[in-house]
Amino acid sequence: MPSLHHLPAPAKLNLFLHVTGRRPDGYHLLQSVFVLLDWHDTLHIDTRADGQLLRHDLHVALPPDDLCLRAARLLQRESGTALGCDIRIHKAVPWGAGLGGGSSDAATVLLALNHLWGLHWPGERLEALALQLGADVPFFVRGLPAWVEGVGEQITPIALPPEVLHTPLALLKPPAAIPTAAIFGSPLLKRDTPRATVAAFLAAPMRFGHNDLQVPAQAWRAPTSSDEDAATPDTQASDGRGVTHALGVMQARFGNSRMTGSGSTVFAWVDGNTPLDNTLSADDVTALAEAGPHGVHWVGRVCRVLPQHPLLDLAPRTAA
Template identity: 65%
Template sequence: MTPASLTDLKAPAKLNLFLHVTGRRADGYHLLQSVFVPIDWCDTLHLHLRTDGQITRHDLTATLPPEDLCLKAARLLQQHSGTSLGADVHIDKQVPWGAGLGGGSSDAATVLKGLNTLWGLHWPTERLAELAVQLGADVPFFIHGRPAWVEGVGEQITPIELPQALFDTPVAVLKPPVAIPTPAIFGSENLRRDEKPAIVADFLAAPKQFGCNNLEEPAKAYSQEVVQALEWMQARFGNSRMTGSGSAVFAWVDTLSHQRQPFTPADVGVSDLTQTGPWVGRMCRLIRQA
């Protein structure tokens, strides 16, 4: 018997521990290499069964398009499964959008997984992941929900065992007010597209320091606030890197004194720039399985 509702479903954000652009296909899509890791900064979803076939999201605001990714995910699963059931979708949105944290993709993946249960479909994970490819490059990763080595245009996902030290080390995440459109990054003249392909062993030899994010330079050219975020985090924690296509920046918090303190944007000196919009900061942990 299937449940009438599923509540408190966690949709975690992710970090790209590195992100290399190794080439470009003839169709214009960029070839990437990255390690994706879910973190404990989450949205919370609530799904309620409908028998009339309607699918409705009840928390949409002026900042979210009516045809958002979650509704697309639900309708795609409904279409491909042939079910006559529907759902009411409620999302407690905590992960900022336009950040490179994958919040929208994670929400969509959580909708697919949740409705798979709510509608009694019992599709295996791989079948859901194949459907998720139609929704965007990051959505299949969130279907699997565990650290992964990602290649191609995001569709080649291989689970990876990370050292325990990474899960033991907090990461500070800082999101500037700017939301960066992904097409602006990949279309930038500042984007390097010829990074040498990496191998897993090299990454695992120094996972906190390995590689770079090739999308940083275009993002810095797009917004001075990304530059400021990188500089402030470097000054505070001794390291900084942008995740995804930005604008969020993260830093490993290796110093015990920093780990014991709460992290807010004011901790890295942004309190005097609040007129540009809200800065969001959080101390996070990597998680093994979403």
């Protein structure tokens, strides 16, 4: 049976994220630019003839709503195929980071199975299906830098200026995994940022806008059992104070910083005078976090923006 191995599922970055309003049904209206990074999970997918859908990489029992299996199940049902698959994922993009790792994995499953199962659905059809899995999944299926509006479902590809593609980004993720629902429900969330234009973004893409979710993310505190727990460095790094600390050290080192998505990852553009390696060493991350032995819980990496998804050709669009 056919297989595809070493399939990348790239991380996503929000270069800015504005909340421009709220619909009567409670969903927030957003504007953002999404880009893909060269930091990715790696998937291995084998076709099965018996129709079973299995994921083998995790060492704990998978929840019934595992997003990759949901993606495979949805495509299997909608296409009517009798084929199944085995999925293995090597995780590199951290969970709870605001980098879209789970959504990207699900999109890579859809793209790969579209090919392995011989469906040959066009990108438009696969993208419409992906929306049932979450607002971010269609972006990964589309596979191009995009201006995103509405509740995240309005995706318009844009051509990025060369400086965005050629300038590295430093990313630093504190231990915090901040609940998205808590951020959008926060009384600190600003919901009336004026609507922006693509032209305004393109005029200054590396300095444009801000992230409206950053202030409520910094204010978020995890439930603690005691005041003593609340004072420990580990606890402080695991809530919004970790985001604040990451913003500070990135600002001090690189001169700019902001959070991506609902956090907790912070990023900064790196100028040409800073020596780079793809992966910041553990010592570098510890030094950036100034957290001593607690630095082991921080993740750092230097990335570049991708011009397109590496698997874009697995679901070509029928229209330009």
